[in-house]
Amino acid sequence: MVKLAPGGPFSRERAFPPEVLKKLEEKYDLDKPIYTQYWLYMKRVVFEFDLGPSTRYADRSVNELIATKVRYSMTLGFGAMVFALLLGITAGLTASLNHNKFLDYAPMGMAMVGVSVPDFVMAYILMIIFGLSLNWLPVAGVESWQGYVLPCITLGFVYAASISRLTRGGMLEILGQDFIRTAKAKGLPKHVILLRHSLRGGLLPLVSYLGPASAGILTGSIVVEEIFLIPGIGKLLIESATNRDYTLALGCVIVFALLILVFNMVVDLVYGFLDPRVKYE
């Protein structure tokens, strides 16, 4: 698909002499028919975990390029996820335990806003308030950990909002169940009813959401890295796409896909661990 876009990695303002171009295309197998290219590429990726050389940066392999960037993206994604979980679960629990009171409406109102404001609007609002007006936090770059704060919030907020709603819904559902009444009838203290009897079932909807959420955070990171100038894989992907750096762009996409796959598998395992009724053969 990448190849359908017009232009190629070597079409620059100043054209290469034709014989140099030919040499280059040979090196990257671009002279071969498309299905051969595909076959060669797949063979290398699957059997050698080698995503090939970058077509743009001749001396660097895609593996190496991605490896240097992955740290930034991981920190960002991880930070955003932790932020979303902490805020979302806290808000959701607070709301569910104060059903139909102020402490229910307030967090849910926030969540409503959180879900409807797009990433980039959120980013600029945060930048203006905390970066430019209050001058507390840097608005771009990640030279220090403070640099991650605003991007993580931007990226995580939507998910915090969804997570809080799921947590609230899940908890309310569980708290209305007959077995909670049984637990009360046994004379168990409140904290035991909450922690032992409710939390597991109440957080299950959230757990199944974490797969899609991590995928969303991953793709969201592309935009956020661009906005906050974070040199991560997302930014790499955008650059590679604009440069028609086939192997690099493909490499980034494959890494993304792999990560999403892994997240979903982890989520399934966690779900099975939490719910004894789900059994894997």
Add this chain to the structure above:
Amino acid sequence: MAILKVSDLVVEFHTDEGIVRAVDRLNFELEAGEVLGIVGESGSGKSVSCLTLMGLLPIPPAKIRSGKILFGDNDLLKYSNAEMRKIRGHEISMIFQDPFTCLNPYLKISTQLMEVMEFHSKKTPAEARRRCLEVLEQLGIPDPELRFNSYPHQLSGGLKQRIMIAMSLLLQPKILIADEPTTALDVTIQAQILDLLKQINKDHGTSIILITHDMGVVAGLCDRVQVMYGGRLAERGSSDDIFYRTRHPYTKGLLYSIPSLTVKPGDRLDPIPGAPPDLTRVGDFCAFADRCDFVQEDCRTHRPPVTQSNEDGSHWFECYHPVEGEKNA
């Protein structure tokens, strides 16, 4: 001797449709060691009154307007949450209708049994475990060790209800409240569970309050019966009083609803014409007046007083125009 004495209990629910008076000036006593049956149509306040005894009403929307629940010398309604918690599951325990939803699907049976003792007794885990297995064995649960380590979804409905009963008996409560304990089970299992309750009552002298729709169950099991209608007691007496010396027209209607052999099992009988009373309408009149064959003017202007049917006052009813209490049924 009465172990529990409920007087003048009024419970209301504040709902969007108005104030629903689910329990309306209810008076009754539970004797030590007896099995008390509570019967009545859906919505007559059987569950609500028992949940009130347990301190398990959802407040709000529920509100206890007045009344006393004397347990020994103490009024349970004056107890704090923490004090009630010590009573629940320890002195008074309760089992519910649907064993399929009443056990926590995420926790092992062992956890759910052991935790009762974790918070009510000073038993070590080993002692608690031994006690659990002992009770499981007493209740005729095959292979108790295996069930003990299972999750609820691995057990049948009858077994689940047995587990629920075991759970409520671990600390030998004085009172066991069973709210339609067999409704969700199939017929053969029903009989087993009822036998089990009878056994518990005999062996340990546990007082049992048994809520049911089934007059047949009442006849087989209960020493005393009270018939509820519209949040009030229509009639109360020994099983024989209720079955053979019926006084309240509503009780009579209920007795006619016992399925005879010509009726296919599973048929829902509703031989009493009319709908259950509108509980938002509270006032000084007989709750059954609109459906009663014997209704007269005074039924609609005053709530009938409690009238005694025998000398010692153990059989009484709330009706101006009772049916003549000779041979019924």
